[in-house]
Amino acid sequence: MQVILLKDVKGSGKKNQLLNVSDGYAKNFLIPKKLAVKANKQTVSELAASKEAEERRTKEEEVKAKEIFKKLNKKNVIIFAKTSKEGKIFGSITAHQIAEQIKKDYDAHIDRRKINVPKDIKFVGEHECDVRIWPGIHAKICVEVKEE
Numbered sequence: 519m520q521v522i523l524l525k526d527v528k529g530s531g532k533k534n535q536l537l538n539v540s541d542g543y544a545k546n547f548l549i550p551k552k553l554a555v556k557a558n559k560q561t562v563s564e565l566a567a568s569k570e571a572e573e574r575r576t577k578e579e580e581v582k583a584k585e586i587f588k589k590l591n592k593k594n595v596i597i598f599a600k601t602s603k604e605g606k607i608f609g610s611i612t613a614h615q616i617a618e619q620i621k622k623d624y625d626a627h628i629d630r631r632k633i634n635v636p637k638d639i640k641f642v643g644e645h646e647c648d649v650r651i652w653p654g655i656h657a658k659i660c661v662e663v664k665e666e
Contacts, residue, residue, distance in 0.1 A: 519538070519539060519540070519541045519544045519545075519556065520536060520537065520538055520539075520556070520557035521536075521537055521539055521544050521548055521549070521554040521555065521556055521557055522534065522535070522536055522537075522554060522555055522557050522561050522562070522565055523535050523537060523548075523553060523554050524552060524553055524554055524555060525552075525553050527548070527553050527554070530548075534565055534568065534569065536557060536562070536565065537554075539554075544556070579652070580652055580655075583651045583652035583655050584652075584655065586626045586628075586651050586657075587651050587652075587655050587657050589624045589625075589626055590620065590624060590626060590628075590649060590651075590657040590659055591657040591658060591659075592657075592658060592659075592660075593624070593659055593660070594644075594659070594660045594661075594662050595616060595619050595620055595623060595659055595660070595661050595662065596619070596623075596662045596664060597611055597615060597616070597619050597661060597662070597663050597664070598663075598664050598665070598666045599611060599642075599663055599664075599665070599666060600665075600666050601642055601665045601666070605641055605642040605643075605665075606640060606641055606642075607639070607640050607641065607642065607663065610638045610639055610640045611635075611639035611640075611645075611661065611663055612630075612635075613630040613631070613633040613635055614630045616630075616633050616635070616647065616659075616661055617629065617630040617633060620649075620659075628649055628651070632649060632650045632651070633647055633648075633649050633650075634647060634648040634649070634650065635647050635661075636648075639661060639663060641663070642663050642664060642665055643662075643663060644660050644661070644662050644663075645660070645661045645662075645663065646658060646659070646660055646661075647659050647660075647661050
């Protein structure tokens, strides 16, 4: 029997995959537990349409990621912080602060978890960071910390 999986099933397949399984496995396990539906013309065409829509959405997101890359790559992000006389920051500059400043300066929303700060930023000066925008698209930014 051909079925389309609605969820990932360990040992069988991934979501939205068309599979040939035994009749008993489909009728007694997959379909009653709402893990799969029986494949027919309508469900197969719905599956094709959803895959096409997902591909289109992915392409649009990748285009947006490339635009953000053009905005951010090799740019400076200036952050002001309270410091001691020696130039040491009270606390440290976090990825969250960097993400907020990028949003203010460049109107680009970047998740704080996508910003790689190689070491703690605790001193005034320039620090290089890597921003993962999309798989395979990484921008280098320079975080410039100045005294308030």
